[in-house]
Amino acid sequence: MRYVIIGASAAGINAAKTLRELDEMSEIVIISKDTDVYSRCMLHHVISGNRNLETIAFVDKEFFSKNNIKWIKGIEVTNINANEKQVILEDNKVEKYDKLLIATGASSFIPPVKNLREAKGVYSLRNYNDVLNIEEGIKKSERAVILGAGLVGIDAAVALMERGIKTSIVEMGDRILPLQLDKNAASRYQKLFRNKKVDIFTKLKLEEVVLKEDGSIDNVRLSDGIVIKCDMLIVAAGVRPNVSFIENGSIKVDKGIVVDKFCRTSAKDIYAAGDVTFTAPIWPIAVKQGIAAAYNMIGKEKAFEDTFALRNSMNFLGLETVSLGVVEAPDNSYEVDVIETEDIYKKIIHKDGILYGAILVGDISYCGVLHQLIKNKINISNINKSIFKIDYSDFFSIKEDGQYKYEVV
Numbered sequence: 001m002r003y004v005i006i007g008a009s010a011a012g013i014n015a016a017k018t019l020r021e022l023d024e025m026s027e028i029v030i031i032s033k034d035t036d037v038y039s040r041c042m043l044h045h046v047i048s049g050n051r052n053l054e055t056i057a058f059v060d061k062e063f064f065s066k067n068n069i070k071w072i073k074g075i076e077v078t079n080i081n082a083n084e085k086q087v088i089l090e091d092n093k094v095e096k097y098d099k100l101l102i103a104t105g106a107s108s109f110i111p112p113v114k115n116l117r118e119a120k121g122v123y124s125l126r127n128y129n130d131v132l133n134i135e136e137g138i139k140k141s142e143r144a145v146i147l148g149a150g151l152v153g154i155d156a157a158v159a160l161m162e163r164g165i166k167t168s169i170v171e172m173g174d175r176i177l178p179l180q181l182d183k184n185a186a187s188r189y190q191k192l193f194r195n196k197k198v199d200i201f202t203k204l205k206l207e208e209v210v211l212k213e214d215g216s217i218d219n220v221r222l223s224d225g226i227v228i229k230c231d232m233l234i235v236a237a238g239v240r241p242n243v244s245f246i247e248n249g250s251i252k253v254d255k256g257i258v259v260d261k262f263c264r265t266s267a268k269d270i271y272a273a274g275d276v277t278f279t280a281p282i283w284p285i286a287v288k289q290g291i292a293a294a295y296n297m298i299g300k301e302k303a304f305e306d307t308f309a310l311r312n313s314m315n316f317l318g319l320e321t322v323s324l325g326v327v328e329a330p331d332n333s334y335e336v337d338v339i340e341t342e343d344i345y346k347k348i349i350h351k352d353g354i355l356y357g358a359i360l361v362g363d364i365s366y367c368g369v370l371h372q373l374i375k376n377k378i379n380i381s382n383i384n385k386s387i388f389k390i391d392y393s394d395f396f397s398i399k400e401d402g403q404y405k406y407e408v409v
């Protein structure tokens with residue numbers, strides 16, 4: 001059996017590791033554009049100077065040799081011939097497979113803004129190469145604009161701030177981290193950023209990048225006419241799955257590659273996992289999907305059912321936060337309980353005894369219990385204590401036959 005995996009990151013590496021654990025003998029080949037294995041979640045620490053390529057590697061150097069995995073690195077897959085079971089590389093070489101896993105992740109989306117694609121000094125933050133390019137940009141820059149205030153944009157803003165670059169953040173939504181935080185929680189971070197002299201522009205779009213004669217950036221113009229002087233721009237406006245090598249509908253693609261709960265695509269013996277499936281563009285989901293895919297490739301059925309992707313933890317500028325599930329009540333039929341002090345903000349959204357979302361800022365000690373309650377939709381109607389004080393012991397009970405049972409996990 002010859003297993004081929006495209007992609008050497010969260011999904012691909014964990015799939016390969018699992019395949020090897022389950023099957024000592026078969027051939028495993030990983031093909032990747034990346035020449036290194038590293039955590040994308042930590043790229044901003046390389047920009048800020050706190051880590052380097054070695055200290056963001058999530059497997060050791062011997063991973064491939066120890067596991068007898070062939071790694072074809074630094075090369076792009078340009079086509080898949082599903083009928084012939086072949087992967088075609090950019091140098092026209094062909095790799096045959098019996099089972100194929102596509103774990104090609106996603107790329108930064110560059111929105112169609114005037115001069116954004118042409119300007120010199122525009123960067124994205126997805127790959128280690130982006131970090132090297134940003135590093136070159138920093139050498140020539142005093143002022144930067146970050147487009148997009150999601151997790152990647154805020155990571156970038158913190159890194160540039162730490163490098164002494166005057167940074168401004170532009171966000172279309174009414175607050176930073178709009179998918180992770182409500183207004184109250186976001187405003188606490190916005191205050192911290194403004195204290196550090198980072199400017200934040202919300203409810204505004206980037207309208208145009210104004211260029212100098214040599215094509216470098218002079219300034220950016222926002223939708224209300226505000227002009228921000230800057231030398232570099234980091235675009236953090238979302239991602240799109242890497243599927244350009246899939247031709248003529250040979251594999252079904254919607255927002256990402258369409259997979260069933262066994263990570264099978266529409267093509268025989270081809271599986272997909274991670275950001276390329278657009279299930280949820282976060283690391284833990286890519287890992288779990290990669291592992292599930294490996295089991296199924298080997299013929300041991302394993303469903304991937306952890307689609308609870310709405311969970312985030314952050315610690316920007318020393319303020320810890322966890323957000324789980326929805327961050328705003330969907331309508332008035334939901335109840336919202338809040339505890340608020342100057343340093344702490346806790347909010348739980350619930351309805352008919354079921355918790356749908358929570359935000360914990362400044363004190364995240366309760367997040368483990370809340371995660372389980374929200375993810376598993378545990379009914380808390382019968383528990384007569386404050387919703388902020390429920391703990392695991394409230395879910396022990398005794399079955400009729402005298403055995404203990406535990407209802408949270």
Ligand SMILES: Cc1cc2nc3c(=O)[nH]c(=O)nc-3n(C[C@H](O)[C@H](O)[C@H](O)COP(=O)(O)OP(=O)(O)OC[C@H]3O[C@@H](n4cnc5c(N)ncnc54)[C@H](O)[C@@H]3O)c2cc1C
Nearest residue numbers: 007008009010011032033034077104105274275281282283
């Ligand atoms: C700056 C940043 C911060 C992040 N922070 C967090 C965080 O705090 N928490 C969190 O959960 N997630 C975070 N993420 C998201 C997380 O990194 C992704 O969800 C995760 O990397 C997805 O893993 P993946 O294996 O699906 O794909 P990727 O990590 O995108 O890897 C794709 C692999 O496929 C290869 N590849 C792509 N196309 C081809 C091709 N045509 N031919 C050959 N090889 C190809 C690439 O070289 C790479 O090896 C962050 C991402 C970024 C960029």
